[in-house]
Amino acid sequence: MHVTFLGTSGAIPTTERNTSSVLVRREGERFLFDVGEGTQRQMMRYGTGFDVSHVFLTHLHGDHVLGLPGLLQTWDFNDREAALAIHTAPGTKPAVENLVTAAGTRPSYPVRVDEVSPGSVALGGDDFEVRAFETEHRTRSVGYALVEDDRKGRFDxxxxxxxxxxxxxxxxxxxxxxxxxxxxxxxxxxxxVVGDPRPGRRVVYTGDTRPTDAVERAAEGADLLVHDATFADEDAERAPRTGHSTAREAAELAASAGVNRLALTHVSSRYGGYAGHLGEQAREVFEDAFVAEDGQGVDVPYPDAD
Known part of the structure; x- marks a missing residue:
């Protein structure tokens, strides 16, 4: 499994950071989580490929969805035939349908929009699920956990x-x-002759959120947690007012949930080209935290990998 950060900025892009988007490649499939403006160019720039089968939207703020109409149109220009499923928070399907037809026509390939409630399975595969969970933002929102089934024990x-x-x-x-x-x-x-079942992998993407018990439960034992870290300590008072988290709060949640690695994202543009202090503040609480950068790729090995 491989995670590529396509956009790591907050609501306003910077010269170093695009708006929110994360691509996960697993066993030949590509899943796109949020589609901020300019996502398709980031996909080209960082060589992720365009063969995406499912798009997962956390909420409908512009920095998470305004790249969708352009990406849909590009797929149409490229003669896409494969069906696309777009998953979105409860009550947001009509607005997403409007985004699908924003250019005045529908794509020539099948596009399905599904609303997913917290606690439901957005996508079920042969040996994995993408589960929606409750988040706390200023609008209807969800996060997503990609959870693999346990694997067979080792054969002796x-x-x-x-x-x-x-x-x-x-x-x-x-x-x-x-x-x-x-x-x-x-x-x-x-x-x-067969050992105990071996755990699969878990990658959790929160989108924009406050740190909550529901997020912590969804992140429990995650191999990689991608968490909102909009603010540094010096601007902590803004976090609850805007429905976001600080890097330190994200780290505290990661520590409580027992995750393996924490990626800090949705970095406010107020920090310009330097966000290193967010990572420093997070690592005071949780050692395996890093500030995600646009174009950064992260491999997610199995928990029992040698």
Missing amino acids: RERAEELGVPVGPKFSKLHDGQSVELDDGTVVDPEQ
Whole structure:
């Protein structure tokens, strides 16, 4: 799994930071979370590819959605045929439909807009889900958690051979959870040769939000948490008034949720070209925090990766 930060600025873009967008590539699929103005150019600039199957919108403030009409039109110019699903917060479907037709016509390829409520599954795959969770902003909003299923335990080939299991199809049956019978009538059960299930990966994207219990629950044990960090300590009084978080608040939530890494994003333009102090303030609370930069890519390994 690979995460590319396409836009890390707050409401106003800067020369260094575009408005909000994050692309996640998983097992050949690409998912786009928020589509701030200029997102399609960022996709070109950073070489993420355009083969996106699902777009997930956290809320309808312009810095998170104004790139959608242009991206839809570019796909049309490129003769896209594949269907696109756009997921959005409750009560926002009509407005998103207006964005889809902002140029006066509908795309020639199928576009579906689905509203997703907190606690629901926005997208269910064979071995993963994208779940919506409640966030606290100044409008109807949700965050998203991409959660993989547990994987099979490791197969102990050496132990299987010690038990007399011949190399071949019986190995696969055991790894799939089926008992096998040997030629002498001995039955070997999966738990004898297969370890405990191994956890999948979890990537959580909050969009704009205050730090809340609901966000913390969604982020529990995340391999990567991408959290609103609009303000530094010196402007902390603005955070609750505007429905945002400080870098320190994001770090406190990350520590409580036991996440592996914290990416700070949605950085206010007031900090210009330097946002290093946000990272410094966050790392006073949570060591594995960093300020995301436009174009930065982050690999998300399995928790048990060597």
